[in-house]
Amino acid sequence: KSEVVVEKIYKAEYSRSTGITVTLLRNKLEAEQLHCYSLCSRGSDSSRNVYRMCDDSATEGIHIEVTDDELVGLELIGIHRGKVFYSTKHSTANHATAYKLRKNVVVIVSCGTTARFYASESSRFVFLCFWDEHVHALDGETMQFKTPLRFENLEVEYVARVSNGEITVFANDDEDNNYVVTARLPDDYCIAISETPPTPLVASQPQSDPSSLSTINSTDP
Structure with missing residues (x-):
């Protein structure tokens, strides 16, 4: 008899006190597909559940x-407020667009690379990066993009928070120096407009001159 191999999914956690700790999360389910960004799907040809x-x-997908x-040609990139988001590339697209494949399925179309996805359930905005100097914000309710945010002279890899x-x-940047950049969002990006004055942009770059920090601006699509 052939041996049945049970694939397992592990979780790695880091803390300053203990370093990296690896623990068993669960066994991989039958007919389960594993995707990037810690996403999974399971189902048949025409019906499936998508979940983290x-x-x-069974209950949270x-x-x-x-x-x-x-x-075909779509990459699963995220889930947000009951919707599943896919990304695809189109050679003739000159800016990011989005359309609904189904009521709860959204496709992001870009001209270059697959979108990097960030979203929080507390906000209706989905933030997208395409490996250039812009961060795009899609309103998940109206399906409209806001004016993108521009990080001058930097290539944004992904939104962290x-x-x-x-x-x-x-x-x-162009010399492969890495940055962690924090900036105040324009008021129209915020659900509740704060009265706190905008904070200056702060960047962390251990091996470079901090005087070369870039600024964040709004730019038309």
């Missing part, structure tokens, strides 16, 4: 009715 790796697939053929009216991103 740490979620219960988002059910979508999409065929395998419709998903959006909290209390501020955005933090990881980025690099």
Whole structure:
């Protein structure tokens, strides 16, 4: 008899006191597909559940009715407020666009690379990066993009956090210097407009001259 191999999913956690700790999260489920960004899907050709790796697939997943053929060329990048987000590339696109494949399935179209996705359930905005100097914000309710944020002279890799009216991103420059950049968001990005004065941009770059910090600006699409 052939041996049945049970694939396992592990979780790695880091703390300053203990370093990296690896523990068993769960066994991989039958017919389960593992995607980037710790996302999973499970189902048949035309019906599937999409969920985070740490979620219960039966009770916490988002059910979508999409065929395998419709998903050709699409990459699963995130889930947010009951919607599943996919990304695709189109050579003739000159700026990011979005459309609904189903009521709860959204496709992001870019001209260059697959979108990097960040979202919080507390906000209706989805933040997207395409490996250039812009961060794009999509209103998940109206499906409209806001004026993108521009990080001058930097290539934004991904959004790390959006909290209390501020955005933090990881980025690099033409010389492969790495930055952690935090800046105040424009008021129209915030659900509740804060009366706190805008805070200056702060960047962390251990091996470079801090006088070369860039600034954040709004720019038209």
